[in-house]
Structures are given as structure tokens and as C-alpha cells.
Amino acid sequence: xxxxxxxxxxxxxxxxxxxxxxxxxxxxxxxxxxxxxxxxxxxxxxxxxxxxxxxxxxxxxxxxxxxxxxxxxxxxxxxxxxxxxxxxxxxxxxxxxxxxxxxxxxxxxxxxxxxx
Amino acid sequence: xxxxxxxxxxxxxxxxxxxxxxxxxxxxxxxxxxxxxxxxxxxxxxxxxxxxxxxxxxxxxxxxxxxxxxxxxxxxxxxxxxxxxxxxxxxxxxxxxxxxxxxxxxxxxxxxxxxx
Numbered sequence: 044x045x046x047x048x049x050x051x052x053x054x055x056x057x058x059x060x061x062x063x064x065x066x067x068x069x070x071x072x073x074x075x076x077x078x079x080x081x082x083x084x085x086x087x088x089x090x091x092x093x094x095x096x097x098x099x100x101x102x103x104x105x106x107x108x109x110x111x112x113x114x115x116x117x118x119x120x121x122x123x124x125x126x127x128x129x130x131x132x133x134x135x136x137x138x139x140x141x142x143x144x145x146x147x148x149x150x151x152x153x154x155x156x157x158x159x
Numbered sequence: 160x161x162x163x164x165x166x167x168x169x170x171x172x173x174x175x176x177x178x179x180x181x182x183x184x185x186x187x188x189x190x191x192x193x194x195x196x197x198x199x200x201x202x203x204x205x206x207x208x209x210x211x212x213x214x215x216x217x218x219x220x221x222x223x224x225x226x227x228x229x230x231x232x233x234x235x236x237x238x239x240x241x242x243x244x245x246x247x248x249x250x251x252x253x254x255x256x257x258x259x260x261x262x263x264x265x266x267x268x269x270x271x272x273x274x275x
Contacts (some may be wrong), residue, residue, distance in 0.1 A: 045206075076262065086250065086265040099262045131202055135263075147194055148263055150204035 046070065049134050049151035057159055061122040064154045066134030068115055074098070074137045075117040076148060077109055081130040092117055124158045131155050161186045163253050165266035172241055173274050179226070180236040180269050182251030193234040194252040194263065195225065197245075204250075210234060212256075246273045 046069035056062055068075050077089040088101035092111035103109075106124075111117040121128060137148040162185040172178045184193065195207040210218040210225045218225045226235040234253075238245055248270050254263045 045203075074261065085267045088262045088264060091262055093261070101262060133204060135204075147192075147206050147209050149206060150196070152203045155202070 045149040045151065047134060047136050047149055047151035049132075049154050051154055052152065053155045053157075055157045055159060056124060058124055058126060060124050060158075061120065062124065062156065064119040064121070064132050064134070064156075066117045066119070066136075066151060068117070068134075068136030069138075069149055072136035072138050072149075073115065074139065074148075075111055075115070076135040076137075077103075077117070077119050078133040078135065078150075079130045080133060080153070081127075084130075086133075089119070121156070126158050129156055129158045161188070161191075161253055161255050161264055163251050163264055163266035165251055165269050167269045168267075169270045169272065171272045171274055174243060175240055178238040178241050178245070178271065180238075180249050180251075180271065182234045182236065182266060184232050184234060184251075184253050186232075186253065186255055188255035188257050190256040192254045192256055193225070193227070194254070195223070195234075195236045196250045196252060196265075198248040198250065198268070200247070207249075208236070241273050243273050243275060246271060 048067040050065045073094045076091045079087045089103040091099040109119045131153045133153045135148040135150045164183045191212045193210045197205045208220045208223045222239045224237045248268045250268045251266045252263045
């Protein structure tokens with residue numbers, strides 16, 4: 044158990060709909076990352092938050108948005124869903140912003156999203 | 160720009176043999192971290208091992224060791240005495256530690272099959 048909690052674990056929804064994925068980081072971790080893993084694209088970095096502020100942005104679509112709340116949990120909102128958004132969405136967390144020896148990031152179990 | 164390359168899409172290895180999974184990287188940042196993650200068929204991402212660019216010794220964690228060759232920009236994962244449970248997808252990843260972008264980027268992975 045990595046200590047990172049993601050809900051829901053599985054979600055099936057229709058095209059055009061909107062969903063929210065939730066992530067609770069490990070206790071004390073300030074940094075939260077979101078990744079998308081699809082069969083043909085591998086693991087793609089979407090966005091990172093540190094202590095409530097957006098820190099880095101990757102290949103995140105405009106239809107997607109995220110935020111980190113004062114209690115450090117984070118939500119990823121996916122709207123106007125398309126078939127191609129079907130993927131495994133990971134949240135990960137790490138304690139600090141800058142890398143230190145052994146300062147890795149730990150992943151949640153992921154949220155499987157299927158758009159039909 | 161940072162880049163991770165894993166040239167082996169798949170590998171088949173006999174149980175109890177040692178396995179080397181290749182990873183090369185590219186970065187202009189003198190301070191960086193290298194990571195290996197395991198993803199079994201259940202989907203979760205499991206952190207295996209970390210190597211900092213300034214670490215003098217190769218990292219080891221149980222049966223996992225990282226063969227770090229800085230001049231070659233190589234960070235191969237070695238699994239000793241492979242077990243059936245090692246069958247999984249393995250990802251090499253990197254974080255540039257002086258970059259404002261704190262994200263970790265991943266290679267495309269190597270699928271390892273351990274044969275009984």
C-alpha cells in the first residue's frame with residue numbers, strides 16, 4: 044500500500060459526460076501529480092500541484108482541469124468525454140518539491156475510466 | 160529536454176535467471192534522479208529503486224540493483240534470481256531536480272515474462 048488513495052477505482056461513463064477523479068496523497072506529502080496511461084500513449088504527465096498551487100503542466104487537454112485543496116487532496120475533472128479518454132488515471136504524491144536522495148513519488152492504484 | 164528510452168518492448172527469461180532491463184536517458188540538468196517502477200497486470204505502479212545523479216554507489220534494494228553508468232547515460236535495472244511474480248511491465252523514469260518542472264517522465268516500458 045503506497046498510502047496514496049484514489050477514488051473511484053473503476054468508472055464507466057458515456058461520451059459527452061463529465062467525471063471527477065479524487066486523490067488523497069500520502070500523509071504529509073505536499074506535491075500531487077496526475078498521469079494518464081492509455082494503451083497507445085504510455086504514461087503521460089498531465090499536471091502537478093504543490094501545496095495548492097499549480098507547479099507544472101504537461102499534455103493536459105483543455106477539457107481537463109485539476110486542483111489541489113487546502114487539505115492537500117486533489118481532484119482531476121474530465122469533461123466532454125470522448126472515447127479516446129478511456130485510460131488509467133494515476134495520482135502520485137511526494138513529500139517535497141525538490142528532489143532529494145530517495146525522494147521518489149508514490150502512485151495510487153489508479154482510476155480506470157471507460158468512456159462508452 | 161529530458162528523455163527516457165527503453166529499447167526492449169518485451170523480454171522472456173527463465174525463472175531463477177538474472178535479468179537486465181535497459182534504460183538510457185538524456186538530460187542537460189547535472190542534478191537528476193532515476194527511478195524504476197513495476198506495473199503488474201493488476202495495474203498499480205510499484206516503486207522499486209531510486210538513483211541520484213550524484214550518488215557514488217549503485218543503488219540496491221533486495222533483488223533489485225541499478226547499474227548506473229553516468230557517462231553513458233545508462234540506468235539499467237538488474238533483477239537477480241528472477242521469480243514468476245516478477246512478470247510485469249517495468250518503467251524507467253527520470254526527474255530533473257533543478258528544473259522548475261518537477262515532473263517525472265517515463266519511458267515506454269519493457270514487458271517482462273518469467274518462464275517456469
